[in-house]
Amino acid sequence: MNLVTAAEMRRLEQEAAALGVSAAELMQRAGREVADKLAALLEPAAGKRVIVLVGPGNNGGDGLVAARHLKTAGALTDIYLLSPRGSDDIVLREAVTAGLSPLEARYDVGFERLRAALEEADVVLDAVFGTGLGRSISGAPAAALALVEEARNRRPEMTVVALDLPSGLDADTGAIDPSAVRADFTITLGYAKRGFFLFPGAGYTGEILVADIGLPEGSGAGLNTEVLDEHLILDLLPDRPADAHKGTFGKVLVAAGSPEYAGAAVLACQAAGRAGAGLVTLAAGKSLYPVLASRLTETTHLILPETADGGPAPGAAELIAGRLKEFSAAVIGPGLGQSPSAAAFTRALLAALSRPENRASGFAAVLDADALNILSAESDWWLKVDFPAVLTPHPGEMARLAGLAVPRVQSDRIELARRCAGLWRQVVVLKGAHTVIASSDGRAALAPNANPALATAGTGDVLAGIIGGLLAQGLAPFDAARAGVYIHAMAAESVRAALGDCGAVASDLLGHIPRSFKALKEHDHAACH
Ligand SMILES: NC(=O)C1=CN([C@@H]2O[C@H](COP(=O)(O)OP(=O)(O)OC[C@H]3O[C@@H](n4cnc5c(N)ncnc54)[C@H](O)[C@@H]3O)[C@@H](O)[C@H]2O)[C@H](O)CC1
Numbered sequence: 001m002n003l004v005t006a007a008e009m010r011r012l013e014q015e016a017a018a019l020g021v022s023a024a025e026l027m028q029r030a031g032r033e034v035a036d037k038l039a040a041l042l043e044p045a046a047g048k049r050v051i052v053l054v055g056p057g058n059n060g061g062d063g064l065v066a067a068r069h070l071k072t073a074g075a076l077t078d079i080y081l082l083s084p085r086g087s088d089d090i091v092l093r094e095a096v097t098a099g100l101s102p103l104e105a106r107y108d109v110g111f112e113r114l115r116a117a118l119e120e121a122d123v124v125l126d127a128v129f130g131t132g133l134g135r136s137i138s139g140a141p142a143a144a145l146a147l148v149e150e151a152r153n154r155r156p157e158m159t160v161v162a163l164d165l166p167s168g169l170d171a172d173t174g175a176i177d178p179s180a181v182r183a184d185f186t187i188t189l190g191y192a193k194r195g196f197f198l199f200p201g202a203g204y205t206g207e208i209l210v211a212d213i214g215l216p217e218g219s220g221a222g223l224n225t226e227v228l229d230e231h232l233i234l235d236l237l238p239d240r241p242a243d244a245h246k247g248t249f250g251k252v253l254v255a256a257g258s259p260e261y262a263g264a265a266v267l268a269c270q271a272a273g274r275a276g277a278g279l280v281t282l283a284a285g286k287s288l289y290p291v292l293a294s295r296l297t298e299t300t301h302l303i304l305p306e307t308a309d310g311g312p313a314p315g316a317a318e319l320i321a322g323r324l325k326e327f328s329a330a331v332i333g334p335g336l337g338q339s340p341s342a343a344a345f346t347r348a349l350l351a352a353l354s355r356p357e358n359r360a361s362g363f364a365a366v367l368d369a370d371a372l373n374i375l376s377a378e379s380d381w382w383l384k385v386d387f388p389a390v391l392t393p394h395p396g397e398m399a400r401l402a403g404l405a406v407p408r409v410q411s412d413r414i415e416l417a418r419r420c421a422g423l424w425r426q427v428v429v430l431k432g433a434h435t436v437i438a439s440s441d442g443r444a445a446l447a448p449n450a451n452p453a454l455a456t457a458g459t460g461d462v463l464a465g466i467i468g469g470l471l472a473q474g475l476a477p478f479d480a481a482r483a484g485v486y487i488h489a490m491a492a493e494s495v496r497a498a499l500g501d502c503g504a505v506a507s508d509l510l511g512h513i514p515r516s517f518k519a520l521k522e523h524d525h526a527a528c529h
């Protein structure tokens with residue numbers, strides 16, 4: 001599903017106008033679509049009490065058109081003008097002609113009429129501000145939204161529906177005005193807005209419904225930001241031919257683990273296998289072998305010589321380099337640690353991978369965790385990653401890679417990931433609530449959900465393994481990253497459904513990975529038959 005900024009939405013409206021679909025016509029379609037979707041939510045609409053809060057601009061205009069259609073559908077509809085609208089306002093005149101008597105804030109002393117209406121309302125339709133919000137909300141709009149919040153706290157059965165977006169939510173950044181009211185539903189026009197998938201805004205939309213307002217065919221062609229959905233992911237997943245053998249599904253080399261973080265190697269290897277790789281080989285230090293081998297039944301081992309401190313010895317990377325052509329993918333970093341020996345090993349391994357003669361065609365690697373931290377210690381580090389890679393930083397690792405502070409990373413997640421993917425010429429997976437996946441060609445995708453069950457040690461190792469497993473099966477880096485993030489999120493959702501928000505651990509995800517693939521394919525099968 002494409003996402004837009006406010007400016008992109010305005011451009012689409014202008015393109016529609018150039019094709020003969022006027023703003024007035026778009027408003028009529030928008031209002032009618034909003035009314036239809038709201039009536040479907042209310043089913044039946046007849047007899048339900050709806051109050052439409054109308055702002056000064058086109059968002060308010062949409063609200064007036066919706067109010068008229070809701071009245072026609074039998075809803076007991078009130079319109080409440082937060083600001084005066086011009087006497088030549090066609091949609092206001094149409095509403096009045098249809099028998100709606102607008103209440104006006106300017107005449108409503110102490111907001112008594114609004115308070116009374118809110119005591120009986122089944123639904124509040126928030127048509128105060130949309131993509132034209134330009135400054136902090138104050139005056140009557142702020143007072144009215146505060147009364148909605150109060151009424152909803154008193155009467156939780158009252159439903160708040162945002163028109164296009166919750167008033168006070170920044171369509172581009174997800175920033176929230178203090179007056180913003182959380183919506184139970186957001187009926188958004190044309191395309192969902194980027195701010196719906198950026199916190200704190202992501203916590204204000206409620207369920208998102210997209211209203212088709214008849215933008216011209218292909219209007220989304222120039223858009224470069226999407227939110228992942230199952231149809232997209234299904235198209236990306238590798239085939240599983242019946243006559244397959246383990247070589248069909250590729251071989252992953254995992255360079256991970258250290259005495260302090262042995263579990264990361266276990267999680268990454270198991271996740272790669274669970275994601276469908278044909279064979280997983282773990283390159284880790286000799287002293288770790290007994291522990292890891294006891295935890296990894298299906299994994300084979302490339303045992304590395306060690307230094308006294310338990311890190312990879314010099315020559316360990318060359319040992320791997322000599323076998324690299326056996327592998328279609330690698331996962332480098334989980335639990336490696338940042339000891340001098342681990343740093344030297346990582347740099348040598350990346351240098352070996354940067355020589356094409358060492359790589360199978362189509363090879364790609366996931367660089368995760370300590371591999372990223374070790375890289376970021378060097379200036380122009382991206383010049384040393386001269387092979388296809390998927391970088392999977394969390395915000396702290398991204399900050400170090402980009403040379404920025406974490407708040408700066410978090411304040412501009414989509415565009416920063418996109419810019420860095422272009423500069424570093426790699427796929428960047430910026431993890432966090434609504435993980436961003438950016439490609440060097442300018443495309444960006446967002447994970448559809450934000451799941452606190454993922455905020456625990458080791459889930460990143462699992463994600464790195466899943467992406468490595470998909471790369472091994474021949475997916476291009478951007479495809480493997482998008483599919484991996486989506487499957488990882490699906491697995492987390494089913495873990496949360498089974499275990500709740502607290503107490504799930506990363507290894508709980510593993511069994512849910514194949515189930516997520518299965519659920520996707522069964523859902524597709526059901527949808528097609
Ligand atoms: N997407 C589409 O194809 C269509 C969308 N429509 C709707 O248009 C709004 C955007 O309308 P716009 O008039 O640009 O702005 P708003 O209605 O969001 O804001 C109202 C108006 O208020 C002023 N303003 C801004 N911030 C404040 C503030 N804090 N306090 C007071 N006043 C403020 C400013 O002048 C704004 O212009 C979009 O969301 C859709 O709902 C089209 O109607 C149909 C096509």
Ligand SMILES: [K+]
Nearest residue numbers: 126129165167
């Ligand atoms: K709104």
